[in-house]
Amino acid sequence: GQNIDQPTEMTATEGAIVQINCTYQTSGFNGLFWYQQHAGEAPTFLSYNVLDGLEEKGRFSSFLSRSKGYSYLLLKELQMKDSASYLCAVEAGGFKTIFGAGTRLFVKA
Amino acid sequence: GAGVSQSPRYKVAKRGQDVALRCDPISGHVSLFWYQQALGQGPEFLTYFQNEAQLDKSGLPSDRFFAERPEGSVSTLKIQRTQQEDSAVYLCASSPRNRGETQYFGPGTRLLVL
Numbered sequence: 001g002q003n004i005d006q007p008t009e010m011t012a013t014e015g016a017i018v019q020i021n022c023t024y025q026t027s028g029f030n031g032l033f034w035y036q037q038h039a040g041e042a043p044t045f046l047s048y049n050v051l052d053g054l055e056e057k058g059r060f061s062s063f064l065s066r067s068k069g070y071s072y073l074l075l076k077e078l079q080m081k082d083s084a085s086y087l088c089a090v091e092a093g094g095f096k097t098i099f100g101a102g103t104r105l106f107v108k109a
Numbered sequence: 110g111a112g113v114s115q116s117p118r119y120k121v122a123k124r125g126q127d128v129a130l131r132c133d134p135i136s137g138h139v140s141l142f143w144y145q146q147a148l149g150q151g152p153e154f155l156t157y158f159q160n161e162a163q164l165d166k167s168g169l170p171s172d173r174f175f176a177e178r179p180e181g182s183v184s185t186l187k188i189q190r191t192q193q194e195d196s197a198v199y200l201c202a203s204s205p206r207n208r209g210e211t212q213y214f215g216p217g218t219r220l221l222v223l
Contacts, residue, residue, distance in 0.1 A: 004151075033212075042113075042200060042214035043152065087151050095165045097142070097212070099151030 002026045004100035006088050011106045012078055020073045020086050020103045028093025034062050034073045035087040037102065043087055046073065075105075083107045111135070113215035115201050121221045122191045130186045130218045134203030142212060143176055143186050144200040152200050158184060159207060191222045 003025045012018040024032070031050040035043035049055055049064035049071065061074040073086055085102040092098050114133045122128050134141050139160055144152035154168040160181035169176070173191075178184040188195055198217040204210035
């Protein structure tokens, strides 16, 4: 079956660093996405990993280990506007993209 | 417009009614996806088009759901004889080519079936 696990909620303080983990078991794997979704809005793209390792993009970094079926999203210098849901998604076999349920991040002052 | 647009943004339907949801992808994008998102959940894949060809419809929950993209641009998701469990946000996304591409999402259609 297809399964993507990520924590339901996390809370962090403004200016801090937070790591959101994602583990996956899918029938195929072409790549892994992270999306940000504010309440009532559409998901927006953050990162895409195909190969193992860390990809850094400004305050956001994403890591992938294909052998472990594991990824994380690292957010640095947290800002209040980073309060949102973060969706881990695997581009599985065929044309299907499988999304996790999302991690709701609350950033407090 | 520059982004993906969807209409209507909100739809209230009586149980048993048919509904049609429209998606205008970014011009020139080859790939188009439909997703269903329940409250507090991630988007769930429904179907995929590459140009006008529907290459994957494995996520459509029943034969009451039907999608088309006849000219390879605008797409319509139709739900016949709506039921309460169909209440969700329906998201459309497009991408320039096929695999390994960022998917650009529309704002979604929030469907409420009473």
